[in-house]
Amino acid sequence: MTATTAITVAPGKARPSRRAGQRFDWGQPVVYLVALAVAAIAVGPVLYVFISGFRTNPDFFTDPAGMPNPWTTDNYARVLGDPTFWRQVLASTVTALGTTIGVMLLGVMAAFVIARYEFKGRGLLYALFTTGLLFPLTISILPLTVLLRQLDLFGTWWGLIIPQVAFALPTTIIILVPFLRAIPGELEEAALIDGASRIGFFWRIVLPLSMPGLMTVGVLAFVGSWNAYLLPLFVLQAGGAASEDYTLPLGVQFYSTAYGQDTTGVLAYTALAMLPAILFFTLAEKRIVGGLQGAVKG
Amino acid sequence: MNRRSTMRLVTLTAATGLAVAALTGCTAGGGGEGEAGDTTITWWHNGTGDPLKSFWEEVASEFESENPGVKVEVEAFQNEDLQRTLIPNALQAGGDAAPDLFMVWAEGEIKAQVEAGYLEDLSGLTGVIESVGTAGTGWNVDGKQYGIPFRYGIEGIWYDADLFEQAGVTENPATFTEFGDVIDKLAASGVSPIGVGAADGWPAAHWWYQFAIKTCSPESLQTAAETLAFDDPCFTEAGENLKTWMDEFDGDLPFQANPTSTPAQSVPNSSAGLLASQTTAMELMGTWHRGEVAKLVPGAPAENPPAPEWLSWMPVPDIEGAEGAPGAALGSGDAWGVYADAPEETLELLEYIMSVDVQTRLAETGEIPTVAGAEAGITDPVLQQIAEATQSAGVVVTWLDTQYGPVIGKAMNDAIVNLMFGDGTPASVPEAMNAAAATL
Amino acid sequence: MTALDTAGPAVTAGPAPTRSTKRSARRRARTWGEIALLAGPAVLVYLFFVLLPVLLAAYYSFFNWNGLGPLDQFIGFDNYTRLLADPVFHRSVFNNFFIVVMSLLIQGPLAILIALLMNRRLRFRGLLRALIFVPYVLSEVTAGLAWQILLQSVPPTRWGPVDTLLRTLGIEDPPSWLADPDVVMWTMFGILTWKYLGLAIILMLAGLASVPDELHEAAALDGAGWWQTQWHITVPLLGPTIRIWAFLSIIGALQLFDMIWIVTGGGPLNASSTMAVYMVGNGLNVSQIGFGSAVAVVLFLISLIVALVYQRFALRRDLAGALTGGVR
Incomplete structure (x- = not known):
């Protein structure tokens, strides 16, 4: 590989290198090339989807790999004018927000107990939650549908939110516990001397101080819910919810089956469904990565 | 709510x-008591596209206006979702969650629902049952009628008359030998002779079913359906005959390339789309195919696409010297079933849907009706042809996967695809069926 | 759990050295009340929606049950023996481990290499990182549908976008990406690499950020080349990050469902089936809930064993027994 040889030669003998970038670095252009290639491969298919959304179907099938000729905004206009699409955006937003709020609230309360109370069974409680990392949805999806059916939650947004909260709890608690642990004991003593109860300490001091950790778990829960497919498939679709009540991933799939003849229309729908995730989640990249690291490492 | x-x-x-x-x-979803009317009837069907979607809604509102106080909520769902997940789940949930009137498949499919006590016995609707005649037998379980078919027809070979003409095919094949010649001519003219959506399993499996009903005697088929034992050697022979026929051709022929990643419907690169874009010349499919092809014709309007003029239909050719019943055909239909706890007005709605008037108008939308007298509504010559072929068929055998139920059906279809396009043997098909039957 | 080992404020619910036992009893009751109030909701939701379904799955797996009628046909281990004898299930397990091994062998080193190259001051570094991260933030459904359209081809006349592109580049006869049983898992691995390589790179970059520059300088002063420095100093220090990534990757590959279900549905001829795809296709979709549950249980056991082995040999230092030992 040329990249490595070029780099090996450059900083080696000539001069003791200090920091990359301080002098002319022959590796630099190679690095740009590699990084650009990786970025192009990553973004290429996504760009293709967006651009092909501007094509007509006959044009698409004449040359599937070509550029739009002519460009048309019809597909995008049609999707954006489709109330079902907006209802699905709403469904995704409401269920993702519900999941996020639920997970943050239940998670921080439980993590507070694990982090700041000494009691018998604390270790067990913590182990109980961490084991949950090994219980992914795939395993319990069948009984879960049976359970939701009996609770009359099948086919409803609640039936989606509550299990999502439950399944996000392990990660949340693993991330939050060290955060809450790190709050100095003096703060708590001071609060207690001022006459606050433990609960008061929790509300007035712990919650604000754990905001960065809460944001991280919130972002993770939101992304997880926004992109979820398996649970909505079983809870909403199998539960008989109308397609307007589907979340976006499910809605995209439904659209691609129902209007599959319209390939560029499907591509436009897919592109618009991708857009919110790309806009918001790439901005939250640091939190997502930090969160994933934290989820495993603690 | x-x-x-x-x-x-x-x-x-x-x-x-x-x-x-x-x-x-x-x-x-939901149903039961609505806040407006006194009674709400929930009605689930699979007509997600027009003209059917609007037609059923129209029928529902007609019924509402004639029956004040009754509200009919109509919902359309994708076919497989409806049968495989929605209805079983809703029935299990029971009460308001269950639809009152919904589509039921025949034989093995309806049996599980009957055994679980979810379906109302419709035997009392004698007038309706008589009007559909023999088409109704597939929904008769132990002498009781649990479903009323509203459309019914046999499958056949849909073909492109233009491509046939181009290839110099002047006469439709009556036997498999002649069929082979047609395939050779088509291939020589540069088109893929037959399209098959083997990614979905069943479209490929139907080729085996055709060989099975032409290889097995009606008695063997009857016994197999009753005992769910597939030990008759004819099931292996059917696979051998199919394989021998396929091996007569070179390479991918008689089917198009990449059959196992080609779905059957809805996308341009499905087998229906290939026929619609005149890439393939033929496809073995049921009556619904006319609508599926119509909407995939390049440039077809989104609303009520017309069937292309070149789209024609012929019965599946006979296999010379086969033991199966002469004139045996594969077919089935869709029926309405009623939930056991449905409001009594549901039966009136069902009778209305099955009236000659509604059935005639259904026929006008491009379906083959079941009620005697409604066939007058069929305007399309191709559908008239199918209706006549259905009437004159010696025996109509229900799709084998429907007969045997989902578990055996899936095992059978998987094994057939593996036989046709993988490394399966003719014997592996009945073996897989027997193994699946053992798990029931 | 280092954070937990350094003990926090010790408010104990146990017997405290107070003068009045009555008062301590009251305080203890109050502490327990608080614990119940705060942790109760999470515990309940968790027990009911995470643990209970797993137990129910284990229970259903001993029955022949179509999900419709009563649960009354106890069949012992029949579902398991049937499952373990099914070549399609063997294929599914193989496919899961194919993805596990390929990810570790190819995605990991590739991500480390790219991260090492990118670990320097670059203009537009933030933008490049964001672009590389894009596939990861997409839902598997949208990404899968896009790939399905990109790859689906019906030669000789209906070439898909990717094949059309390859043909203009002179590759006349591209592989049947989704139709050839021998090719399809490589295709799926390619798609998964596209989807998850960015995350791996960003994780590695985050890990590299904590490697002090001084170490490099010292090594460079010793006359070590860039490549030697990276190999002997940086990569070992990246250990914890690599182990974390590998853990996420392994668990993800064992649970693989969405992408396969969308792109191939497990086909052709079950060649791309995974355990989870098998469970849905042969359990839920044919109304064999008991059998599907047995698949779920086996899937869980395999995940558990792999996780425990991995933790025992690789993750021990990082996790400090978070999965088994709990808080010590």
Whole structure:
């Protein structure tokens, strides 16, 4: 590989290198090339989807790999004018927000107990939650549908939110516990001397101080819910919810089956469904990565 | 709770920021007592596209206006979702969650629902049952009628008359030998002779079914369906005959390339799409195929696409010297079933749907009706041809996967695809069926 | 859990050395009340929606049940023996481990290499990182549908976008990406690499950020080349990050469902089936809930064993027994 040889030669003998970038670095252009290639491969298919959304179907099938000729905004206009699409955006937003709020609230309360109370069974409680990392949805999806059916939650947004909260709890608690642990004991003593109860300490001091950790778990829960497919498939679709009540991933799939003849229309729908995730989640990249690291490492 | 009003509430409250509170009671689907009328009938069908979608809604509102106080909620779902997940789940949930009137498949498929006690015995609707005649037998379980078919027909070979002409085919094949010549001519003219959506399993499996009903005697088929034992050597022979026929051709022929990644419907690169774009010349399919092809014709309008003029139909050719019943054909239909706890008005709605008037109008939308007298509504010559072929068929054998139920059906279809396009042997098909039957 | 080992404020619910036992009893009751109030909701939701379904799955797996009628046909281990004898299930397990091994062998080193190259001051570094991260933030459904459209081809006349592109580049006869049983898992691995390589790179970059520059300088002063420095100093220090990534990758590959279900549905001829795809296709979709549950249980056991082995040999230092030992 040329990249490595070029780099090996450059900083080696000539001069003791200090920091990359301080002098002319022959590796630099190679690095740009590699990084650009990786970025192009990553973004290429996504760009293709967006651009092909501007094509007509006959044009698409004449040359599937070509550029739009002519460009048309019809597909995008049609999707954006489709109330079902907006209802699905709403469904995704409401269920993702519900999941996020639920997970943050239940998670921080439980993590507070694990982090700041000494009691018998604390270790067990913590182990109980961490084991949950090994219980992914795939395993319990069948009984879960049976359970939701009996609770009359099948086919409803609640039936989606509550299990999502439950399944996000392990990660949340693993991330939050060290955060809450790190709050100095003096703060708590001071609060207690001022006459606050433990609960008061929790509300007035712990919650604000754990905001960065809460944001991280919130972002993770939101992304997880926004992109979820398996649970909505079983809870909403199998539960008989109308397609307007589907979340976006499910809605995209439904659209691609129902209007599959319209390939560029499907591509436009897919592109618009991708857009919110790309806009918001790439901005939250640091939190997502930090969160994933934290989820495993603690 | 009415879904539309619930959703308005959701939109409203969510907009004011009370996202979580908004979720209360957002039960989709649902039925039972509505707030407007005294009785609400929930009706689930698979007509997700027009003209059927509007037609059923029209029928529902006609019934509503003639029966004040009765509200009919019609919902359309994708076919497989409806049968495989929605209906079983809704029936299990019971009560308001269960639809009152819904589509049921025949024989092995309806049996599980009958055994679980979810279906109303419709034997009392003698007039309706008589009017559909022998088409209704597939929904008769132990002498009781649990479903009334509203459309019914046999499958055949849909073909492209233009491509046939181009290839110099002047006469439709009557036997498999002649069929082979047609395939050779088509291949020589540069088109893929037959399209098959083997990614979905069943479209490929139907070729085996055709060989099975032409290889097995009606008695063997009857016994197999009753005992779910597939030990008759004819099931292996059917696979051998199919394989021998396929091996007569070179390479991918007689089918198009990449059959196992080609789905059957809905996308341009499906087998229906290939026929619609005149890439393939023939396809073995049921009566629904006319509509599937129509909407995939390049440049077809989104609303009520017309079937292309070149789209023609012929019965599946006979295999010379085969032991099966002469004139045996594969077919089935869709029927209405009624939930055991459905409001009694549901039966009236069913009778209305099955009236000659509604059935005639159904025929006008491009379906083959079941009620005697309604065939007058069929205007399309191709559908008239299918209706006549259905009438004159010696025996109509229900799709084998429907007969044997989903478990054996899936095992059988998987094994057939593996026989046709993988490394399966003719014997592996009945073996897989027997193994699946053992798990029931 | 280092954070937990350094003990926090010790408010104990146990017997405290107070003068009045009555008062301590009251305080203890109050502490327990608080614990119940705070942790109760999470515990309940968790027990009911995570643990209970797993137990129910284990229970259903001993029955022949179509999900419709009553649960009354106890068949012992029949579902398991049937499952373990099914070549399609063997294929599914193989496919899961194919993805596990390929990810570790190819995605990991590739991500480390790219991260090492990118670990320097670059203009537009933030933008490049964001672009590389894009596939990861997409839902598997949208990404899968896009790939399905990109790859689906019906030669000789209906070439898909990717094949059309390859043909203009002179590759006349591209592989049947989704139709050839021998090719399809490589295709799926390619798609998964596209989807998850960015995350791996960003994780590695985050890990590299904590490697002090001084170490490099010292090594460079010793006359070590860039490549030697990276190999002997940086990569070992990246250990914890690599182990974390590998853990996420392994668990993800064992649970693989969405992408396969969308792109191939497990086909052709079950060649791309995974355990989870098998469970849905042969359990839920044919109304064999008991059998599907047995698949779920086996899937869980395999995940558990792999996780425990991995933790025992690789993750021990990082996790400090978070999965088994709990808080010590």
